Amino acid sequence: MTPILEVRQLVKTYKSLKAVNGVSFSIAPGICFGLLGPNGAGKTTTIEVIEGILPPTSGEILYQGRPRSSEFSGAIGIQFQHTALLSFLKVRETLETFQRLYPRATDTAELIEICQLGEVLDQYSDKLSGGQRQRLLLALALVNDPALVFLDEPSTGLDPQARRNLWDIVQQIRDRGKTVILTTHYMEEARLLCDEIAIMDRGRIIEQGSPDALIRTHCGGTTVRLPKQSLQCAPDRLSFPCRPVQGHMEIETDDINTCLRELMANGVDLNDIVVHSPDLEDVFLKLTGRRLRD
Numbered sequence: 236m237t238p239i240l241e242v243r244q245l246v247k248t249y250k251s252l253k254a255v256n257g258v259s260f261s262i263a264p265g266i267c268f269g270l271l272g273p274n275g276a277g278k279t280t281t282i283e284v285i286e287g288i289l290p291p292t293s294g295e296i297l298y299q300g301r302p303r304s305s306e307f308s309g310a311i312g313i314q315f316q317h318t319a320l321l322s323f324l325k326v327r328e329t330l331e332t333f334q335r336l337y338p339r340a341t342d343t344a345e346l347i348e349i350c351q352l353g354e355v356l357d358q359y360s361d362k363l364s365g366g367q368r369q370r371l372l373l374a375l376a377l378v379n380d381p382a383l384v385f386l387d388e389p390s391t392g393l394d395p396q397a398r399r400n401l402w403d404i405v406q407q408i409r410d411r412g413k414t415v416i417l418t419t420h421y422m423e424e425a426r427l428l429c430d431e432i433a434i435m436d437r438g439r440i441i442e443q444g445s446p447d448a449l450i451r452t453h454c455g456g457t458t459v460r461l462p463k464q465s466l467q468c469a470p471d472r473l474s475f476p477c478r479p480v481q482g483h484m485e486i487e488t489d490d491i492n493t494c495l496r497e498l499m500a501n502g503v504d505l506n507d508i509v510v511h512s513p514d515l516e517d518v519f520l521k522l523t524g525r526r527l528r529d
C-alpha cells in the first residue's frame with residue numbers, strides 16, 4: 236500500500252543549529268503516528284516543514300507517493316500548539332466561519348459531536364476552559380474533512396480528566412479512517428494513541444516501531460523490588476535472579492505470576508513490593524541515558 240506520507244532525509248537548519256537532521260519515515264494510511272521526544276528534539280519543526288509552514292533546508296516529502304501539490308494544504312488539518320481564536324466569536328460562529336473557508340466542509344453536527352462541543356456552542360471562544368479550547372482547536376483542524384490530521388502536543392497543559400477526554404476524541408478521529416500525526420513528550424499519550432512512533436532526540440530519529448515492540452526490544456521484563464529483610468530465604472534459593480540494588484532486592488522477570496507466587500511462598504508480604512512494567516520512558520532512557528522529561 237502506498238504510504239499516505241513519506242519523508243526522506245529531511246533537514247532543517249537554523250543558522251548553525253540542525254533542528255532536524257536527516258529524518259526519514261513513512262506513514263501507512265489510517266494509523267496514528269507519533270513523534271515522541273523531549274523538548275527541543277525537533278518534533279514541531281519536523282511537522283511544520285511537512286505541513287508546508289516552514290521550508291525545508293533539504294529532503295523530500297511525498298504525499299500519497301507524489302511531491303506535495305497545491306492540493307495538499309486542502310487535504311490536511313492542523314491543530315496548532317498556539318492559535319489565536321477570535322474573542323468576539325462564539326464557538327458555533329467560530330466553527331461556521333472556518334467552514335466557509337473551504338469548498339468541502341465536515342458537517343457541523345458531526346464536528347460538535349466528535350469534539351464534544353454541544354454544551355459550549357454559545358460561549359465566547361476566549362471564555363473556554365483549557366480542555367474546551369483544545370477541543371475547539373481540534374474541531375477546527377477537522378473542519379475541511381482532512382485525510383491527514385496534525386496534532387502538535389495536543390494535550391499539553393490539560394488536567395488529567397481533560398487529557399483523557401482529548402485522547403478519546405483522537406481515537407475516534409483515527410477510528411473514522413483518518414491518518415493522525417501527533418507530537419508529544421508524554422509517553423502515556425504515545426503508548427495509548429499511537430500505532431507507531433518515531434522517537435526523536437536532538438534532531439534525529441533514534442528508534443521507530445510500535446510502542447509495544449519498542450518496549451519488548453529494548454527493555455527486559457517486569458521489575459519487582461522488595462525490601463531486603465522481607466525475603467525469608469537466601470536470594471539464590473529463588474528460581475529468579477534476585478540482586479541487591481540501592482538498598483533493595485530486585486528481580487527482573489517475564490513471568491510475574493510465578494514470581495509473585497514464589498515470593499509469597501518465601502514469606503514476602505506483597506504490600507511491601509513495587510512492581511514496574513517497562514514503558515517508553517525506559518526505552519528512551521536505555522537509548523539515550525537520559526529521561527524524556529528532564
Ligand SMILES: Nc1ncnc2c1ncn2[C@@H]1O[C@H](COP(=O)(O)OP(=O)(O)OP(=O)(O)O)[C@@H](O)[C@H]1O
Pocket residue numbers: 249252254272273274275276277278279280281418420
Ligand atoms: N525559529 C527558530 N529559530 C531558531 N531556532 C529554532 C527555531 N525554532 C526552533 N528552533 C530550535 O530548534 C530545535 C528544535 O525545536 P522544536 O520546537 O522543533 O522542538 P520540539 O521537539 O518540538 O520541542 P517542544 O516539545 O519544546 O516543542 C530547538 O533547539 C529550538 O530551540
